[in-house]
Amino acid sequence: MNYAIGIGILNIGLALLLSPFLEGIIRKLRAFIHSRKGPPFRQPYYDLLKLLGKEDLEVSPNFLIRWAPVVCLATILTAGLLVPMGTIKPPLAAAGDVIVFIYFITLTAVVIMMSAAASESPYAQIGVSREMMMLLTVEPVIAIALITGAINAHSLRMSDIVLWYLAHGPTVSMVIAGVSIFLAIQAQLAKLPFDISEAEQEIMGGLFIEASGPKYALFKWGFLAKQVIFASLFCQVFIPWPTTFILWLDILINLVKVLIVVIFVCLIDVVNPRLRIDQAIRYFLVMVFVALMGLVFALVQA
Amino acid sequence: MNIIKRLQGKFGKEILEVKEPVKGKIYLTIPKTAIVKFADYIFNELKGRFVISVGTDTRSISNDYTITYIFSLDREKTFVSLQAHVKNDDLTIDSITPIIPGANWAEREVYDMVGVYPKGHPDPRRLILADDWPDGVYPLRKDFPYDKKPESAPEMKVPLKKTSEKATVISFGPFFPVLEEPAHFKLFIEGEQVVGCDYRGSYNHRGIEKLGDSKLTYNQIPFIAERICGICGFVHSTCYCEAVEEAAEIEVPLRAKYIRTIMLELERLHSHPLWLGIAGHIIGFETVLMQTWRMREPIMWLCEAISGNRKTYGMNIVGGVRRDIPKDLHPKIMDVLNTLEKEWKTLLKAIQGDTTLMMRLKNVGRLSNEDARKICVTGPSARGSGVVIDSRFDHPYSAYAEIGFKEVVSYLEGDTLARTLVRLEETLISIDIVKRALQEMPEGPIIAEITEEIPPGKEAVRVVEAPRGEAIHYVMTGLDNRPFRWKVRAPTYANLQAVPVMIQGASLADVPITIGSIDPCFSCTERMIIVDKKTGKEKMLTQNELLEYSIKRKLK
Numbered sequence: 001m002n003y004a005i006g007i008g009i010l011n012i013g014l015a016l017l018l019s020p021f022l023e024g025i026i027r028k029l030r031a032f033i034h035s036r037k038g039p040p041f042r043q044p045y046y047d048l049l050k051l052l053g054k055e056d057l058e059v060s061p062n063f064l065i066r067w068a069p070v071v072c073l074a075t076i077l078t079a080g081l082l083v084p085m086g087t088i089k090p091p092l093a094a095a096g097d098v099i100v101f102i103y104f105i106t107l108t109a110v111v112i113m114m115s116a117a118a119s120e121s122p123y124a125q126i127g128v129s130r131e132m133m134m135l136l137t138v139e140p141v142i143a144i145a146l147i148t149g150a151i152n153a154h155s156l157r158m159s160d161i162v163l164w165y166l167a168h169g170p171t172v173s174m175v176i177a178g179v180s181i182f183l184a185i186q187a188q189l190a191k192l193p194f195d196i197s198e199a200e201q202e203i204m205g206g207l208f209i210e211a212s213g214p215k216y217a218l219f220k221w222g223f224l225a226k227q228v229i230f231a232s233l234f235c236q237v238f239i240p241w242p243t244t245f246i247l248w249l250d251i252l253i254n255l256v257k258v259l260i261v262v263i264f265v266c267l268i269d270v271v272n273p274r275l276r277i278d279q280a281i282r283y284f285l286v287m288v289f290v291a292l293m294g295l296v297f298a299l300v301q302a
Numbered sequence: 303m304n305i306i307k308r309l310q311g312k313f314g315k316e317i318l319e320v321k322e323p324v325k326g327k328i329y330l331t332i333p334k335t336a337i338v339k340f341a342d343y344i345f346n347e348l349k350g351r352f353v354i355s356v357g358t359d360t361r362s363i364s365n366d367y368t369i370t371y372i373f374s375l376d377r378e379k380t381f382v383s384l385q386a387h388v389k390n391d392d393l394t395i396d397s398i399t400p401i402i403p404g405a406n407w408a409e410r411e412v413y414d415m416v417g418v419y420p421k422g423h424p425d426p427r428r429l430i431l432a433d434d435w436p437d438g439v440y441p442l443r444k445d446f447p448y449d450k451k452p453e454s455a456p457e458m459k460v461p462l463k464k465t466s467e468k469a470t471v472i473s474f475g476p477f478f479p480v481l482e483e484p485a486h487f488k489l490f491i492e493g494e495q496v497v498g499c500d501y502r503g504s505y506n507h508r509g510i511e512k513l514g515d516s517k518l519t520y521n522q523i524p525f526i527a528e529r530i531c532g533i534c535g536f537v538h539s540t541c542y543c544e545a546v547e548e549a550a551e552i553e554v555p556l557r558a559k560y561i562r563t564i565m566l567e568l569e570r571l572h573s574h575p576l577w578l579g580i581a582g583h584i585i586g587f588e589t590v591l592m593q594t595w596r597m598r599e600p601i602m603w604l605c606e607a608i609s610g611n612r613k614t615y616g617m618n619i620v621g622g623v624r625r626d627i628p629k630d631l632h633p634k635i636m637d638v639l640n641t642l643e644k645e646w647k648t649l650l651k652a653i654q655g656d657t658t659l660m661m662r663l664k665n666v667g668r669l670s671n672e673d674a675r676k677i678c679v680t681g682p683s684a685r686g687s688g689v690v691i692d693s694r695f696d697h698p699y700s701a702y703a704e705i706g707f708k709e710v711v712s713y714l715e716g717d718t719l720a721r722t723l724v725r726l727e728e729t730l731i732s733i734d735i736v737k738r739a740l741q742e743m744p745e746g747p748i749i750a751e752i753t754e755e756i757p758p759g760k761e762a763v764r765v766v767e768a769p770r771g772e773a774i775h776y777v778m779t780g781l782d783n784r785p786f787r788w789k790v791r792a793p794t795y796a797n798l799q800a801v802p803v804m805i806q807g808a809s810l811a812d813v814p815i816t817i818g819s820i821d822p823c824f825s826c827t828e829r830m831i832i833v834d835k836k837t838g839k840e841k842m843l844t845q846n847e848l849l850e851y852s853i854k855r856k857l858k
Contacts, residue, residue: 034593035593122471122473126472126494130494192587199586200479200586201480201586201814202814204478270588270589272586273587276661277809
C-alpha cells in the first residue's frame, strides 16, 4: 500500500512539476528550428505562476465555468495514476484498468467541451463542434490500440500488458498499435497539425477563448501533464524496453524515453501547418482502420 | 490612336471632347446619360479593365461635378478615362456596377465623398464614411473644410446586410489575430461552411486625399503619400510624383528613374517574404513565419543603409529623388540579394514539396478567371487566376521600359496556391531586376530642376505595380501650388471585393488564409462579419447597450 502511495506521488510529481520543464525544453527546440533564441527553460513555470496570480474572472455565473478547470486537471491526474511511469504496475492499478484510463481521458475532453459550451462564445461553439469530431475519431484509435494489448495479454490490466509484451517481444499487432497510438498523441495533446479546436488564427483559441487567469492556468497545466502521461503510456506500454526492474533506473529510463517522444511530437508540430477538420477526420478514420488491423492480428495470434 | 478611332467610329458625336496629352492616356468627355453605353463597350468589346472612378467637385471651374471613370486597356498599354459632368440640379448618374461588378465600391465611394448618387446600383450602402456621419455632408466637396468635425448623426447607421434567418454569425474582425489591421468581415455560416459574407471597412480612413487638395503643397504630398501604407509606401509616393510629373511635363533624370525602380523592387522583396510569413502564420506554420522574416531582415537593413530608414524612405519628391545610391553600397546590395536568392530557391522547393501545406493551399479560395476579370482584381490575385496583367509590363513606369521587364508570372488555377506561387516566383524576378538596374544605372543628376510653376487644369493617371497589385494615382493640377484633386486607389481596394466570391461555400478554416492570400492592406484601402444560418441568432448591439451590458456583467 505504502509502495503504491509512493509511486502515486511520483507519478503526480512527474506530471505536475516536471512537465513545465519538459515544455521549456520543447520551446527551446522550437525556437532553435525557428532561428530564434527562445525563452529560458523555466519560462513555463513563470507562465503558470503568472496566470495563477491573475484576477479570477468568469464570463458567466454557470458552475461549469467555475469547476471545469479543476475537474479537468483532476481527471488528467487520475488518468496519470493509471499509467506506469517507470514501474510495471501503475499506482492506481488496484482501482482500475485500461477501460478506466480511457474513461478518464474522455472525461477530460468532455469537461473542457462543457465549459467551452457554457461560455456562449460563438468561437467556443465552433471549437466544441471541432473537438467533438476530433474526439469521436481519435479516441477510438487509442481505445483500439490499448485493447489490442489487452487481447494479447488476456488481461485488461496495464501491468499485465507490459509484462506480456516484455516476455513475448515485438509482434505485428503491438507494433501497429504502438504506431497508431503515437500518431494519436499528437491530436490528444492538441499539437499541430491537429490543434484544430483551438486554432488561434481561425477561432481565436476556440475552446479556451473565454478561459483566463487561474482557470486557464489549470487547463494549461493539465495539458502539460497530459504530455508526460501520454508519452509515458506510449513508452512504457508500447516500447517497454529496456526494463531493468531496478526502480530508480527504470524511472530514469522512462524520463529519457518521454523526453525523446516529446521531442518527436514537437518536431512534427513545427514542420506542419494546421489541417482542416475534414482533412484531420479523414486522416484519423484511416488510423482507426489501421488500428483495427492490429486488433485483427492480435485476435489471429491469440 | 487606334482606340480613339474605334471609339469615334462607334459613338461618333456622343463624344464631346477627346484629349490625349500624353501617349497612352486618353480622356473622353461624354454626356452623363451615355456612361453605361461607353463603359459597356470598353469593358466588353475593347476588353478594358475598370480601375477606379474619381468624383471631383468642379463647381469652381465648370459649375458641376465631374466623375472620371478610368479604364485600363492593358494590351494596348493605354488608359481611357471617361469624364461625365453632373449638374447640380440632378446629382445622379447611372450605375455601371450591373455591367462591371468591380465598380461597386468606387461608385459608393463617389456618393459618400461628393454626393453623386449611382442610380441603379445593386448595393448602395455607405462604404467610407463613419457610422455616425450625418447624411448630406460630403467631405470631398470643396466647401467642406479639411479640419471640420461635423456633429454626429442622431442615429448610428451600421451599413450591414440583413442576414438570413438560419445563419450563425461569426465576426472576423474588426480585430482578429490574423488581421493586422481593422477590417470587419461578417461571415454567415452553417456548421463549418461559409454561406455568405458582408464587409465593412474604412475604420482607418484618414482623409489623406482631402489633405492633399486643401492643405498640403505638391512637394509635401509625397511624404504623406508614402504614409498611406506601411509596406508599400514608396509605391504611393512614386506613383504620386510620376502623376504630377506627367501632368506638369517634367522630365525626370534617368538615374532617378533607376533609383525609384531599385527602391520599388526592394520594397517588393521585403513585402513578399512578409506576406509568406503571415500566410504561414495564418495556417499555423510558424516555422515559415520565422524563417521568411529572418530572410527578409537583411533587405530592411539594406533599405536603412540606402535611405536612413527601414521603411518610409522619404526619398521621392516631384522631379526626382532626394538620395543617391552610392557606388560603395553596390557590393553590399549584391551580397544581400545573392544570399536571399539562394535561400529563397531552397524555400520554394521546400514549399512545393510539403504535402500538408499543399492540402491547405490547393483548391482553396478559388477565384475563376471570369470573376477575376469582372471584379477587376489586380496583382498576384489576378495573375493567379490567369489574368495576365502587370503594370510593370503593361504601363511601364520609372525605368522598367529601359530595363526591359517582360517576366510576368501567371497561373491559371486561381486558388491560394497559385497566388502563393506567383509571389514566390516574382521574388526571384525582383532580385534579378535590382541586380540589372544596379549594373545599368547611368551616372547623372538625380533630380530635375523645376523652374516654372505647375500649370492648373492638367490631368494625369499613373500606375505603379505594388507587391499586392497596381496602385493608381490620378492627379488634376490646381492653383496655390497644390493639386485640385488627388485620387489614390490602392490595390487591395480592388482585390478585397473578390473575397466574398473566394470564400463562398468554403470551410470556416479556409477563410483566414483566403483573405490572407490577397495580401490585404487595409490602411491602404481604407470591415467582414460571419453569420450561422441555422440558429438565426444575430443581434447587433448599439454602443450604449454594449456599454451597459459590459458594466452589468462586471458587477455580477
